Amino acid sequence: MSTTELAVQDVTTSLRLAQPRLPRWAPALVGVLAVAAAGLPALLLGWGLVPWLFLAAVLFLVVLPLWSLAVENARAAVDRLMTSLVWTTFGVAMIPLAWLIWTVVKNGASVISIEFLTFDMRNIVSDGGGIYHALLGTLLVTGAAALISVPVGLFAAIYLVEYGKGSRLAKWVTFLVDVMTGIPSIVAGLFALALFVLIFGPEIRLGFGGSVALSLLMIPIVVRSTEEMLRLVPDDLREASYALGVPKWRTITKVVLPTSLGGIITGVMLAVARVIGETAPLLVVAGKTDSVNMNLFNERMTTLPVYIYYQFTQPGVAPAGTGGDAPGIARAWGAALVLIAIVMVLNLIARLVGKIYAPRKG
């Protein structure tokens, strides 16, 4: 045997390019087998769907890596295990999310009617009534919050990106905006309450207080998203503008902001969608009433989330003989559906705006 022949043989055994691999359909096969194998005890012991699928998932997570270990190697087995785990987490996490939406739609859809949307809760004892006052309250309070926080947030972001680079103030603002994103919503509500109690006495409750609390939650979101968008604007654009002799503030308003407008609007709308569902601060400072109140600066004002909370905690009594849930629970589901719909629509519009105004590529 010549040396070259030996070398060739050696190379072919140690450096085989094709390692043994499981067939492409291996995960599917193991999956079917796992479901079937778990089905046996499930049928015999009369389990429900959840334990059955749970056992199937565990079987799958054990069998597939073991098979891979036998045929392939340890590294491939770990890879298969992690891939399966990642897919499993995805599958498991989708369950409660889909369940939630489905429950709200199922329970809420039957409640919603013209009456439900256009009546308030004045003099309603058991059945009937609606969310008109809460809907108005939500729009007013959130609108005022947006009016406060959008200018402040926008200018603060402009300061951070365009003016404050590296300065001590900018560092502090960046840091404290981070801290503000972590403020619990109820603390924001207590802050607004403490502020107005200090000015007007302990019995004060007003819609505008809710706006102050919400804007405290909204400003950091607006700053964050706007800041990100402004940073995406290429410096070439700014330099081109400066080179044409345009002053800095005109550059910002005419070049930087229009370029990032889509992203900024998207960020603002997402911030609105985020705070429109806030309950705790409004519960604390805006209070609750059964009638329409259009004045932000006077008296209590119900908002949709607070309405849901009170219908849940004080559902009233079902009319005798009908059985079933108390009327408040049904109204709570209906209002929850409306609230989710508002949030989803805001989200959708935000994405659309982001798509439409997205800077053209190329």
Next chain:
Amino acid sequence: MSATSSLAPPDGGREVEPAAGKAPRSRGDRVFAGTARAAGIAILVALAGVFVFLTVEGLPGLSQTAATYTPNTSFLSYVAPLLFGTVLAAVLALLLAVPFAFGIALFISHYAPRRLAVPVAYVVDLLAAVPSVVFGLWGARSLAPYLVGAHDWLAAHLGWLPFFDGPASVTGRTVFTAGIVLAIMVLPIITAISREIFAQTPRLNEEAALALGATRWEMIRLTVFPYARSGMVSAVMLGLGRALGETMAVAMVLSASPVVTLNLISNTNPATIASNIASSFTEATPAKLHVLIATGLVLFAFTFAVNFAARWVVGRSARRMAR
């Protein structure tokens, strides 16, 4: 300022002396810069205001008559069980949520086929926007009754652990259920942030790892995780912040009493600071109001400390990456 000097604007088209250092700016520029600066300062003032007003209104709550703190007798003994409940629920929520959140984030950024990844990411984003009160309603009306069976099972089979030392609740409205609801609530936030961080891993690093023969998991372990570590910490931190301060879901799911217990599944459950404020707020006397605001101040200080610590960790790991 070295970064900006190359970008120095030419001041309204007037002549610029490059050597003159800071040239006078036009009036529009001064006004605009001043406004922007004022907005930045306004944020500082607002945050200081939160501290100041909560302190002014909360301090009287530290020294009320003993009757105000029923069933306890002093502020410390009033707030301690609440703080315990807050931490218990938040930690439980994070333990449940974090593995799933990172899993889904990896799924979206690295595992899912592209046609599936975009809609999944979109759905997760939408779910971050579901209002907490809706989660509370669902948790109390749908999830809690469903989980009664699971409570019984835990009490029967894992009863030797202090966490599942029954008797199991018959309504399912326990810390265990509240923790699951909280976990579902913080999941989209942690997912959304870590997904973006994972997706930002330099493509060249990933491809280099794969070209060296790494499996996909090894590629993720060797390139994605080191690059994303600080982002993952801040994602978890934001989740923790939301879990600590979450009010409505806990207030609606729990039937709470001021106890300190590790038992997650019984009828007596520790309230959280936030849920206690929400549920005892409406019938509060002015004296009690001071107490509640003081507990809010404790919550604020606590979340502030958590955020601060997490920022510190993030900063440290960022420095380590730079080295």
